Amino acid sequence: MTDAQYENWLANLSANRILLAELHHAGGIEYVATGGFISRPTDANPNRPYIDILSKAVDISTRIDGVAGFGRLELFDNGEITDWVDRAWHGHPIILRLGAPDWPLDDFRVLARGRNAGLKESRRGVIMFDMEDESSIFDQQIDTGELPDASGPVPLALGSVYNAPAYLLSTAPYAFKASYLAVTALTPKDNGDDTVISTVDLANGSFELSASLVGTLTVDIEEQHNTPLAVCQWVADYYGVPLGDVDLPSYTVGLYYNSDVTGRQILDELCEGLGAYWYRNALGELVIQQHKEALTPDLGLVVDEIEEDKIRLIDTQPPWRALTLRYRRNYSTLSTVSGDVEQNNPSEAARLRNEWRESRASQSVSYYPLAEQAERAERNSVIQNEADANTERDRLLALRGVRRDVWSIEAFTPPVQAGMAIAVDHPRLAGRIGRVTNVNRSPTRGTTNLELWL
Numbered sequence: 001m002t003d004a005q006y007e008n009w010l011a012n013l014s015a016n017r018i019l020l021a022e023l024h025h026a027g028g029i030e031y032v033a034t035g036g037f038i039s040r041p042t043d044a045n046p047n048r049p050y051i052d053i054l055s056k057a058v059d060i061s062t063r064i065d066g067v068a069g070f071g072r073l074e075l076f077d078n079g080e081i082t083d084w085v086d087r088a089w090h091g092h093p094i095i096l097r098l099g100a101p102d103w104p105l106d107d108f109r110v111l112a113r114g115r116n117a118g119l120k121e122s123r124r125g126v127i128m129f130d131m132e133d134e135s136s137i138f139d140q141q142i143d144t145g146e147l148p149d150a151s152g153p154v155p156l157a158l159g160s161v162y163n164a165p166a167y168l169l170s171t172a173p174y175a176f177k178a179s180y181l182a183v184t185a186l187t188p189k190d191n192g193d194d195t196v197i198s199t200v201d202l203a204n205g206s207f208e209l210s211a212s213l214v215g216t217l218t219v220d221i222e223e224q225h226n227t228p229l230a231v232c233q234w235v236a237d238y239y240g241v242p243l244g245d246v247d248l249p250s251y252t253v254g255l256y257y258n259s260d261v262t263g264r265q266i267l268d269e270l271c272e273g274l275g276a277y278w279y280r281n282a283l284g285e286l287v288i289q290q291h292k293e294a295l296t297p298d299l300g301l302v303v304d305e306i307e308e309d310k311i312r313l314i315d316t317q318p319p320w321r322a323l324t325l326r327y328r329r330n331y332s333t334l335s336t337v338s339g340d341v342e343q344n345n346p347s348e349a350a351r352l353r354n355e356w357r358e359s360r361a362s363q364s365v366s367y368y369p370l371a372e373q374a375e376r377a378e379r380n381s382v383i384q385n386e387a388d389a390n391t392e393r394d395r396l397l398a399l400r401g402v403r404r405d406v407w408s409i410e411a412f413t414p415p416v417q418a419g420m421a422i423a424v425d426h427p428r429l430a431g432r433i434g435r436v437t438n439v440n441r442s443p444t445r446g447t448t449n450l451e452l453w454l
Helices: 003-011 082-086 134-139 228-239 263-272 339-344 346-353 386-399
Strands: 018-025 028-033 049-052 060-063 068-070 073-076 093-099 109-123 126-133 156-165 167-171 174-177 185-190 198-201 206-209 217-222 243-247 254-257 276-280 286-290 299-302 306-317 320-327 357-362 375-380 404-411 421-425 433-441 448-453
Touching: 018 109, 082 109, 082 126, 109 134, 134 228, 134 263, 134 276, 156 228, 156 346, 185 198, 185 206, 228 243, 228 263, 228 286, 254 263, 263 276, 263 286, 263 375, 320 386, 339 346, 357 386, 421 448
Parallel strands: 028 049, 243 286, 299 421, 320 375
Antiparallel strands: 018 028, 018 093, 060 068, 060 433, 068 126, 073 126, 093 109, 109 126, 156 217, 156 254, 167 174, 174 206, 185 217, 198 206, 276 286, 306 404, 320 357, 404 448, 421 433, 433 448
16 A cells, blocks of 8 residues: 555545554563454464454644653453553553554554553553653663763763863873764863863873863864754664654754763754754654744645634744844853963953853834734854854744744644644635644544644
8 A cells, every 4th residue: 555545545534443552561562453453464464463452542642842742552451461460561662553454454554653651550441551752762861981980971072062171081191081972173271272282082082181281171072973964863873763854954063961961952952042843753763853934835724624613723922023042152161261362362262251152133023013022032052153053043033023823723634743834724724834833633533633833
């Protein structure tokens, strides 16, 4: 069955549907369904029976902030699965597949992948599990190793990092650690003066000093993952997750962590100042895209596809009067700066004293009745260059140059993904195109709840 044929089937509201679930645990896999089902001998997984004990009330919610939610999986227990309570379920995969009862298993499509959040309830006739989004894997801490003398984790530097602290490895010789990953350049500085004589070990992200210091030691770091795409690829590779669609600019970026950090923290920080969002799709791929105004629709909705009285305005967002985008973070601000730097490069001396550089701009919102109350937004970013920061500042400011509305719609549609653009041919929206920011659907119900940002 082709994808087009599958979508046509989904659009048929009278189609008979069945949801299959593969529940992994420490000792194997259990196969359950919302109806009786056995795969065919010709399927990749032949003659596989699915037990008819899965409740139909399984809702799946996907938002553009990387957070997905699932309803509880309820299993009917007639006494034959009571011993399942004693199995180790927590953290193991759950795979949901949707299709028709008379199809081959190979024609089913993966609807969602998640993680079992553990047994939540067990009573007469019922066993319940909570289901977590697969993105929960990014909540696991990144293991960079430990510094000597219980000084904490080895720092993680990604991309171009300005003025980070360095950590002592040994005193004979004076060796310092700057990065867990191999680097392309290290520039040690003494109170901001980069004329420090040193021997660098790029492969190990460390260096040795040839002379004693006058003041505070810091270091500029250049690591190869210095674009948003490269950072996303590194995070995906670290967690063994396939990388899907990435739509991000090729700005020079830098991120630095000298305490425990997770993949979610890295992705969130990367996206914050780029006006971007991330999530894992039904195939388990990591998707990262910039939030942009919807201009060309991926899908159209007409009046007949929207449930009666199920379209409403739920939020209005005033335009931004101004935006301050912070960039090129200084990870080790100095109270005392080298005299040579003060005299020969006063702008650099100022940077060494301040945590951020700032790119600011404003715009007229006089057309807006509450213009004096329009938001003056502030954002931190991992952008390193002034030109890139100005470009992103202007893009974000233009995106929020008008009032934005959020609409809630309950529609009879094929499954849609967060981030898609949808044109709504309804008297209330008159063909306007919105960006999907939230999707809530039940695989066995014919409707999908959407939130559109216009």
